Amino acid sequence: MELFGALFSPFVRKVAVVAAEKGLALDMPPFSFADPCDDFLAASPFRKIPAIKDGDYRLCDSTAICAYFDALAPDAPIYPAEARARGRAVWFEELADTIMVPALGPAIFNRFVLPRLRGVAGDEEAALAAIAKFNEVLTYLEGVTPAEGWLAGEFSLGDVAVASLLRTAEYIDAGLDPARFPAIAAWYDRVTARPAWQSVAAMEIGQAKAAGLA
Known part of the structure; x- marks a missing residue:
């Protein structure tokens, strides 16, 4: 199975971590928006990452791909079976994708x-304003993050989605302040210590070095 995109993206990283949690093997061919391959264009008609090719099956969007993976390898579920826990898992993924990403997006x-990618100066005032909005969301998250375990009670896609964005924030000097957000910081350490996360992190370091970003 091929995954198109770059692991700097929180959405691509989310898909890669879920695949690793489920023991699904992924290849990541070299990727460029400037010169996209035909398989990527067939999978993602609007040129959004991530996208996958699995034999003759192609799919884009991180949530759709993770749902596909969950059905493909059901023995390692990323959605809790219990109704309330499942609802919370979906909520935390939604929080990451539709609230946290738009808040931090201008800073990224x-x-x-x-x-770093286009070689032109950014608007630092806009970046600082975005980080302030992002920290407002983190204030909410701090209040609902458990002292032990996972956001929805058991490990889920919600944990992967939120942690993936926090990792991307580190690229722009907007990483967590453990003194301000101790519960999130402790939970984030638990997520990033998982073997699946560690395996993807090693791949990400390789991509960053190849791109001259590390």
Whole structure:
């Protein structure tokens, strides 16, 4: 199975970690938005990452891909079976994808995309404003993060989605302040200590070095 995208993206990283949790093997061919391959374009008609090719099956969008993986390898579920826990798992993924990413997005664009990928200066004022909004969301998250275990009670896609964005925030000097967000920091350490996360992190380091970002 092939995964198209770069692991700097929280959405691509989310898919890669879920695959690793489930023991699904992924290949990541070299990827470029400037020169996308035909398989990527067939999988993602609007050129959004991530996308996958699994034999003659192609799919894009991280949530859709993770749902596909969950059905493909059901023995390692990423959605809890219990109704309330499942609802919370979906909520935390939604929090990451539709609230946290838009809040931090201008900072990612101005501190990472523009200066590091396009070689032009970003708008630092816009970046700082975005980080302030992001920290407001983290204040909410701090209040609902358990002292032990996982966001939905058992490990789920919600944990992967939120942690993946926090990892991307580290690229733009917007990583967690453990003194301000101790519960999130302790939970994040638990997520990133998992073998699946560690295996993807090693791949990400390789990609960063190849791209001159590490």
